[in-house]
Amino acid sequence: MEPTVGPRHHGSPRVESLAARLAAVTGNEPRISANGVRTRIEADLPAQLTNRQGRMLYHALADTDHCGIDPSGYVWAEYANLPDPTRLTPDRQAGAACAICGLTLYTCRYLGTVDGCQLWACSPACPTTPLARG
Incomplete structure (x- = not known):
């Protein structure tokens, strides 16, 4: 990288x-x-x-x-990075689960739209591991 x-x-x-x-x-x-x-x-x-x-x-x-x-x-x-919506579970596609980590959403933020599918993620930040300084 x-x-x-x-x-x-x-x-x-x-x-x-x-x-x-x-x-x-x-x-x-x-x-x-x-x-x-x-x-x-x-x-x-x-x-x-x-x-x-x-x-x-x-x-x-x-x-x-x-x-x-x-x-x-x-x-x-x-x-x-926004995931491919065809590879997401129905809950992730529907906005019931985080598009990034898959956890159930309670508070969320809008990520964007890919191929007509609105994607949502955990708010304020998804608990995925951030990149190391590169």
């Missing part, structure tokens, strides 16, 4: 949008890596953020599946 730099061609508008927002806030080109289950976006932070940059950063991270700010000076966020 190698991070990409330069032009990216990911199928996910959420990943591209977050990468663009992180680039605008931090002034650094984000690194994107994927392992087939999750896509991770990392960006180095400037030495100091203004209050406005901090608010913009937290607002950008609010829509991610997992996120954090590492003390060594970078911000990271992860999105779960």
Whole structure:
């Protein structure tokens, strides 16, 4: 799993949008890596953020599946890749179970629509293992 730099061609508008927002806030080109289950976006932070940059950063991270700010000076966020709806159980397709981990949903968040199937996941975060720093 190698991070990409330069032009990216990911199928996910959420990943591209977050990468663009992180680039605008931090002034650094984000690194994107994927392992087939999750896509991770990392960006180095400037030495100091203004209050406005901090608010913009937290607002950008609010829509991610997992996120954090590492003390060594970078911000990271992860999105779960949307599964193929034909491989999901009827409960997952109907929104009664998490599309990612399969647990029964009590509180949920909308992931997106794939082939006309609306997918939902655990909220605030699915209990799947996040990617290691890559």
